[in-house]
Amino acid sequence: MPTLADVAVLAGVSKATASRALGRPDLAAPETVARVRAAAEQLGFVPNRAATQLARGRTGVVAIVVPTLDNTFFTPIIGGAQARAAESGMQLTVAVHSLEHTSQLAAVEQLAHQVDGFLLTAPRGSDEIIRAAAAYKPTVLIDREIDGMPSTVADTATAFGALVGWFADKGHERIVYVGGPAGSWQDRQRQAAIRAAAEEGGVTLTMLGPYPSTFASGVAAADDVVAARATAVVPYATSIGLGLMFALMRRGVDDVVVSSERMVVDSLGLHDVPSIDVDGEKLGQVAMDQLMTLLGERKEAPEPTRQRLDVPLS
């Protein structure tokens, strides 16, 4: 494993110069930079991460905290964040915490000393816990907003409202919303948007739930959907909708429209079924970009920015 010292010797300069030539080329003579680079190339030099971290006082690692990996909502987010992190030469570590509050804080505390910042997805949990966790290092919230904290959210509430409006326009009179997990921030936003849209559209709204975001939840909700004599359903998550469609079909009900995702709608060849598509990857990317800005500038009081991503309805 060649070290910087080796490179320096080969290039005929000191460690200091070699370091500058590689890391801050503007501080060295162009000719020297070229020579050092050539030497590094020739030796296959790769800077030792630990040494760099130690010297600079930064770890070059950011963590993304997610409640679970089993939910396909989070995985694209991780993917997007990972891609952006890699572009900046940063590593991303994934920390999974159960949904218990204490565990979430514990996860953050344990990692706090080993990372430069956090991407925090905290669908539930109280604001206080999240603030406490974020006090350790620069943190960007994902898919949730809290006063004074930078965040990146998919504006699904608006999309859900539009969805209800769409159904109303199509003449549906009884609509059901199958709600998400208890305490979910997004669920609260969506409920509010849906209620408003239902009122405006003059449709009868039935709220079900709370339900966890699983296929089984959809199956379980089928009875209530039928009982409500609804003709259109807006499920909190794709998995719920899938289970619901499945259960309805199984009992021969075929006149209820369940909104879903583009991909599902297409692969099933459904007609007149609206879909909502959250671009999870982009969510992760944007959040990571925010964090990078935070880390790069290191303002004492970084302006908390709120990013809202449009969620297309189709």
Next chain:
Amino acid sequence: MPTLADVAVLAGVSKATASRALGRPDLAAPETVARVRAAAEQLGFVPNRAATQLARGRTGVVAIVVPTLDNTFFTPIIGGAQARAAESGMQLTVAVHSLEHTSQLAAVEQLAHQVDGFLLTAPRGSDEIIRAAAAYKPTVLIDREIDGMPSTVADTATAFGALVGWFADKGHERIVYVGGPAGSWQDRQRQAAIRAAAEEGGVTLTMLGPYPSTFASGVAAADDVVAARATAVVPYATSIGLGLMFALMRRGVDDVVVSSERMVVDSLGLHDVPSIDVDGEKLGQVAMDQLMTLLGERKEAPEPTRQRLDVPLS
């Protein structure tokens, strides 16, 4: 941020002694150990990871390389591995690579200098590429076996064979296997096991595919399943099976049994539908254990061990 030096001063000992008291208590006097620990506790001392890494020449990080995060097969594996890594005070970084060979090797190369070892899930790719990647650092293969390399696999092939046997016993005469992605190692194993079981059970077997592991694949395969006049189907993945069940139900076919997972079977309240359940979490745990052994012992020629996890049929 308190450092080891601070702890040492407070405990009235030297840095060296403090380090030993904390890291290798057997080398210090019990009374000293107690005093140092108390001091560390009081100061809230957390060792600087970078410094430790630099001094020891190890990074304390292992990477798990997966092709994608969108597939729910991989995520529990990551969870299991992460849990085990954390227990040993190691960090886990997740690297996503597309399925192209070059990209896989590139991902490993880039990370090689920053981690102590690899957990490699390489469902496709050639043996050579994988060997080349594994040459960089100790590596444990997941869900695939290659001569001379340590690996942890779920023995689904055996389970799939048993499944076909089960169907044969139940009197099914025409069975369809909906195959997985092209080039998949597991798919090859399963095909072989299924063929053998079909022959032994005297049933007619139709092999479909290759198909990617998606809901849409299942929907797409429905026509061929019907055409084969099969009464039982064994899909490569749960998602494929779900899509297939959906499509079949939609066209009113209700006399075809599609094997699935326990959870799906239960939530749908199906009867006489067999299921296969891979414990992904355990897969990740066992693989990580193997890697830890490899890293801990550092034998020059570590015995390549092959772990096969039983996959229950129910």
Next chain:
DNA sequence: ACCGGTTACGGAACCGGTTGCATGAGCCTG
């Protein structure tokens, strides 16, 4: 020709732990 100002570079301290080696105290054995 002299001077203030820039530019390029080397020396050395430093980040925060770990560990080989030396020292000295205390104990056992003969």
Next chain:
DNA sequence: CAGGCTCATGCAACCGGTTCCGTAACCGGT
């Protein structure tokens, strides 16, 4: 009671970069 041994501990080097500071060369201007 001396010699040898073990045990606990401190000193200092070291891991591999980064960066402050000092110096020497070189610039143009007066």
